Amino acid sequence: MPGKYTLDVxxxxxxxxxxxxVCTTISQDKPLxxxxxxxxxxxxxxxxxIHFAAASNRSLRVGVNNMMDNIGTAIECLxxxxxxxxxx
Amino acid sequence: xxxxxxxxxxxxANKLGVGVIKHTVTDANAExxxxxxILSNIRDTYITPPGEGFLPRDTAxxxxxxxxxxxxxxxxxxxxxxxxxxxxxxxxQGPGMGAPLQSVVIAxxxxxxxxxxxxxxxxxxVGHIEMGRTITGATNPVVLYVSGGNTxxxxxxxxxxxxxxxxxxxxxxxxxDRFARVLKIPNAPSPGYNIEQxxxxxxxxxxxxxTVKGMDLSMSGVLQFVESLAKRxxxxxLVVDGHQVTAExxxxxxxxxxxxxxxxxxxxxxxxxxxxxxxxxxxxxxxERLQEMMGIMARDRNGSVYATDERFCIxxxxxxxxxxxxxxxxxxxxxxxKTQCTQRFRTDEVLVDWRV
Numbered sequence: 001m002p003g004k005y006t007l008d009v010x011x012x013x014x015x016x017x018x019x020x021x022v023c024t025t026i027s028q029d030k031p032l033x034x035x036x037x038x039x040x041x042x043x044x045x046x047x048x049x050i051h052f053a054a055a056s057n058r059s060l061r062v063g064v065n066n067m068m069d070n071i072g073t074a075i076e077c078l079x080x081x082x083x084x085x086x087x088x
Numbered sequence: 089x090x091x092x093x094x095x096x097x098x099x100x101a102n103k104l105g106v107g108v109i110k111h112t113v114t115d116a117n118a119e120x121x122x123x124x125x126i127l128s129n130i131r132d133t134y135i136t137p138p139g140e141g142f143l144p145r146d147t148a149x150x151x152x153x154x155x156x157x158x159x160x161x162x163x164x165x166x167x168x169x170x171x172x173x174x175x176x177x178x179x180x181q182g183p184g185m186g187a188p189l190q191s192v193v194i195a196x197x198x199x200x201x202x203x204x205x206x207x208x209x210x211x212x213x214v215g216h217i218e219m220g221r222t223i224t225g226a227t228n229p230v231v232l233y234v235s236g237g238n239t240x241x242x243x244x245x246x247x248x249x250x251x252x253x254x255x256x257x258x259x260x261x262x263x264x265d266r267f268a269r270v271l272k273i274p275n276a277p278s279p280g281y282n283i284e285q286x287x288x289x290x291x292x293x294x295x296x297x298x299t300v301k302g303m304d305l306s307m308s309g310v311l312q313f314v315e316s317l318a319k320r321x322x323x324x325x326l327v328v329d330g331h332q333v334t335a336e337x338x339x340x341x342x343x344x345x346x347x348x349x350x351x352x353x354x355x356x357x358x359x360x361x362x363x364x365x366x367x368x369x370x371x372x373x374x375x376e377r378l379q380e381m382m383g384i385m386a387r388d389r390n391g392s393v394y395a396t397d398e399r400f401c402i403x404x405x406x407x408x409x410x411x412x413x414x415x416x417x418x419x420x421x422x423x424x425x426k427t428q429c430t431q432r433f434r435t436d437e438v439l440v441d442w443r444v
Contacts (some may be wrong), residue, residue: 025197029190029426069152070194076156077198087169 100184178412289339
């Protein structure tokens with residue numbers, strides 16, 4: 001397992017449901033190079049917790065950036081397309 | 089009468105498309121016992137400057153920037169005020185470029201969870217075929233699927249779309265696009281469209297390699313050859329038979345050569361499966377010269393050509409919505425933990441159980 005370079009991120013959400021949705025969306029994709037990067041996603045209440053471990057600072061940076069892009073898309077969906085945005 | 093609604097998301101290359109389709113089933117026991125309504129079909133294309141192709145990272149960024157806005161517009165136009173009424177959310181699972189596919193599936197997973205709607209992963213090629221069949225009414229055609237990433241001749245047999253012949257290296261659209269880059273032909277609305285317009289003014293046919301290999305074909309050698317001609321043209325010393333060759337002549341010659349090869353392998357597939365119909369799908373399929381050449385061949389065989397215009401030929405969300413809904417109505421669903429996209433996804437991997 002890759003290990004030396006690690007990063008822990010905690011992202012707060014307005015509620016448990018949103019944190020859980022983003023966690024499920026993002027956790028389906030494993031890192032492309034499993035020997036260089038690993039990540040674990042969990043939720044604690046309304047927070048999304050991500051632990052990254054990488055074999056180099058470069059693969060850590062690339063992996064974190066990529067995941068932040070994906071989380072950004074998921075959050076934009078939550079902000080703009082959640083059920084409270086529909087209806088009369 | 090039962091109606092079904094599907095939202096489709098497409099982003100396997102440089103087009104981002106979202107569409108909503110409705111199936112109204114009138115006879116549940118008949119393969120064609122339903123009608124189709126297109127409620128919305130929105131597309132946004134990532135266009136690069138002349139001479140440049142689209143790179144996976146930049147294309148993925150384009151899709152991320154636009155996907156939520158395009159979903160909103162597709163829902164608005166379809167007058168979907170309650171998205172929980174959708175029966176499925178269909179997304180392109182492959183084949184295609186990894187990063188753009190991934191940027192779109194993120195949105196698909198998120199809205200599916202928010203709205204409580206099942207996901208259906210769709211093979212991009214099957215999306216093209218099913219949309220083409222529905223729009224044109226072709227019942228059991230030989231399919232020529234020609235785009236920037238794919239070149240295949242396909243025939244249906246026993247619930248699979250079977251690949252009869254295909255490119256051994258690059259796709260025909262890729263060959264045209266890369267040639268356009270050498271001549272700095274603009275990428276808007278698409279390089280292939282601009283080549284087609286220039287080719288109409290071409291007069292002199294410059295011989296190019298003709299590389300049909302049995303049922304398959306190869307185009308990287310043609311590209312290399314025509315690129316070397318283009319460089320000589322740019323240097324101003326391309327004369328053939330005493331004729332000063334123009335950019336228009338090169339576009340004309342490239343189209344004629346590539347399309348002749350496509351017509352040849354399509355004709356052979358028609359003879360093999362004894363079919364009178366040929367359906368052309370994919371982005372290159374809206375080229376009118378290709379349709380014309382295919383028409384000449386088909387008429388000789390007492391057959392006919394079926395093709396669509398750019399709304400359905402060029403990558404779009406509606407075809408994904410359509411193919412996804414066909415599968416969903418058969419009880420197919422892609423569970424969340426199986427929604428990973430894949431760059432390689434063969435057309436014949438899909439069980440086409442909505443056809444007899």
